[in-house]
Amino acid sequence: MNTCLQVNQKKKACVAIIIASAVKKRVNRKRWVKPWLLKRNIYTHLNLLHEIHSTEEEDHYANYYRMNDACFNHLLERVTPHLLKQDTCMRKSITPKEKLAATLRFLATGRTIECLKFSVIMSPAAIGEIIIDTCRAIVHVLQHxxxxxxxxxxxxxxxxxxxxxxxxxxxxxxxxxxxxxxxxxxxxxxxxxxxxxxxxxxxxxxxxxxxxxxxxxxxxxxxxxxxxxxxxxxxxxxxxxxxxxxxxxxxxxxxxxxxxxxxxxxxxxxxxxxxxxxxxxxxxxxxxxxxxxxxxxxxxxxxxxxxxxxxxxxxxxxxxxxxxxxxxxxxxxxxxxxxxxxxxxxxxxxxxxxxxxxxxxxxxxxxxxxxxxxxxxxxxxxxxxxxxxxxxxxxxxxxxxxx
Structure with a gap:
């Protein structure tokens, strides 16, 4: 009886060791998000665009997005209902304007997402998701x-x-x-x-x-x-x-x-x-x-x-x-x-x-x-x-x- 009990205990111990080794150890992150990403309102390229627009340099503005200010605002108005997200207690959501601006700049330049993140001040994962969501919204509102x-x-x-x-x-x-x-x-x-x-x-x-x-x-x-x-x-x-x-x-x-x-x-x-x-x-x-x-x-x-x-x-x-x-x-x-x-x-x-x-x-x-x-x-x-x-x-x- 004791021998059988010892064998069962050994089996349970082996199973426990296997399960423990298969489960990935939780990674203790030092921070939830990079500090500079939290300062998007300071470093974002939209500030530069605002300065260009205020100096009435429409050619530069149109070259940046491949469209003038009127078309950008009209398109933004159309896609906003499809891109608007609610803010949470953790952080503010990325606005439709930021999403549209990032997507249009990506389409206009062809820059990699890793490179684009330094202009739009977003994580690469967020940019990749934003580009696809915004493209779907653009195609939907421009079906005509x-x-x-x-x-x-x-x-x-x-x-x-x-x-x-x-x-x-x-x-x-x-x-x-x-x-x-x-x-x-x-x-x-x-x-x-x-x-x-x-x-x-x-x-x-x-x-x-x-x-x-x-x-x-x-x-x-x-x-x-x-x-x-x-x-x-x-x-x-x-x-x-x-x-x-x-x-x-x-x-x-x-x-x-x-x-x-x-x-x-x-x-x-x-x-x-x-x-x-x-x-x-x-x-x-x-x-x-x-x-x-x-x-x-x-x-x-x-x-x-x-x-x-x-x-x-x-x-x-x-x-x-x-x-x-x-x-x-x-x-x-x-x-x-x-x-x-x-x-x-x-x-x-x-x-x-x-x-x-x-x-x-x-x-x-x-x-x-x-x-x-x-x-x-x-x-x-x-x-x-x-x-x-x-x-x-x-x-x-x-x-x-x-x-």
């Missing part, structure tokens, strides 16, 4: 800024703008995609590894004649590195199901030719009935060169939109150190801000300091050309019809003599 046409009349309004500005009629938008560099996600293998040799997600966008995004699709893994990525978007799903309400083919101005409405793109995408791309370089003649020029001229709006986005928001100058879903949210936030500023403060947005792109950046890389070499015959006929139109009835007259 990116709106894809849903009726024939809305599509025709987009086409009319292209015709008036770029003399490319029946054009419903310019389509393109870019690789946005990200840090390799954990346990992802080669899922996000693209043909250029870095990890990325794809930003697919349709742009109108005013360089505004009317459709964005973000998050497809970079491994799908050619025009086939379009097939994974919600936009293409709606197109396949004929739910986009595209207008019926119409007569081109000044002629009797009938042409369907088309979306223009580059060599990265496959030619289709409603998707136009340039003629291959190895089959050009004078007429086809004219067509390629007219298409390239109209399609420049999407390259300009990406160029503005890349120069105004410094986060695209380096790989995003966030998991893919959060990187997609941050990218979408910049697209919504781009449209918002073009619509409400285009002058200050476009005239503010342009950030020079780093020669070593891997972000915003063009997509790989598609390997589809056998487009449908009717798509080829549509392209040839437009080619003949641009060289005859739709020819651009440069002066009164017609030369």
């Amino acid at each position: 800024c990116i709106k894809m046409p849903t009726t024939e009349d809305e599509w025709k309004a987009v086409a009319e703008e292209f015709g008036n500005r770029y003399h490319f009629w029946n054009c419903l938008g310019a389509l393109d995609g870019k690789h946005v560099g990200i840090k390799k996600p954990a346990h992802s293998g080669s899922l996000y590894y693209n043909y250029k040799g870095f990890h990325s997600i794809v930003l697919m966008a349709l742009v109108n004649a005013k360089k505004e995004f009317i459709m964005i699709d973000i998050g497809t893994n970079g491994r799908i590195s050619d025009g086939g990525v379009l097939f994974y978007t919600k936009f293409w799903e709606l197109y396949q199901q004929k739910k986009l309400n595209l207008p019926e083919p119409s007569i081109l101005p000044g002629s009797a030719r009938i042409s369907p409405y088309v979306i223009i793109s580059d060599e990265a995408f496959a030619l289709g009935q409603n998707l136009m791309k340039p003629f291959p370089q190895n089959s050009l003649n004078e007429e086809r060169k004219v067509f390629n020029y007219r298409l390239s001229r109209a399609r420049s709006v999407v390259e300009c939109a990406f160029g503005i986005l890349n120069s105004k928001f410094g986060i695209f100058q380096r790989d995003l150190a966030f998991e893919p879903s959060k990187a997609a949210l941050i990218t979408a936030t910049c697209c919504y801000l781009h449209n918002y500023l073009l619509q409400y403060a285009s002058k200050s947005y476009l005239s503010s300091h342009k950030k020079k792109e780093s020669k070593h950046t891997n972000t915003f890389v063009d997509m790989e050309c598609t390997h589809n070499r056998n487009p449908p015959r009717d798509a080829k006929s549509i392209r040839e019809n437009l080619c003949q139109y641009f060289c005859n009835e739709g020819k651009i007259v440069t002066n009164e003599t017609g030369k």
Whole structure:
């Protein structure tokens, strides 16, 4: 009996030792928070911004946030209900203004969170959470800024703008995609590894004649590195199901030719009935060169939109150190801000300091050309019809003599 009792006691002692060794020892912190973080109201960058604003140096203010004072205050008013937190007996909450200011500065500069903490006087953990929460709030309140046409009349309004500005009629938008560099996600293998040799997600966008995004699709893994990525978007799903309400083919101005409405793109995408791309370089003649020029001229709006986005928001100058879903949210936030500023403060947005792109950046890389070499015959006929139109009835007259 005594022997059994001793064995049980030994077992209990062994179990107790195992449990005690498995439990992590409590770390006795010397302080709850760093003292300098408690002096945010003294050292915060908002004090500097207040001084800049009081001296009426609006250019510097707009460069700091990539927007003027009026847009900042309007946006702050919209996001405040989504960012406001209650103060506690332990400490005061971070105000919506501080959250919005920190997020906009992060988007504008692309500085690391460790570096940003010395400007906004917040802990890195708090900054990371604030950036994501604020981006969600911005996307929510600016939903109206990116709106894809849903009726024939809305599509025709987009086409009319292209015709008036770029003399490319029946054009419903310019389509393109870019690789946005990200840090390799954990346990992802080669899922996000693209043909250029870095990890990325794809930003697919349709742009109108005013360089505004009317459709964005973000998050497809970079491994799908050619025009086939379009097939994974919600936009293409709606197109396949004929739910986009595209207008019926119409007569081109000044002629009797009938042409369907088309979306223009580059060599990265496959030619289709409603998707136009340039003629291959190895089959050009004078007429086809004219067509390629007219298409390239109209399609420049999407390259300009990406160029503005890349120069105004410094986060695209380096790989995003966030998991893919959060990187997609941050990218979408910049697209919504781009449209918002073009619509409400285009002058200050476009005239503010342009950030020079780093020669070593891997972000915003063009997509790989598609390997589809056998487009449908009717798509080829549509392209040839437009080619003949641009060289005859739709020819651009440069002066009164017609030369």
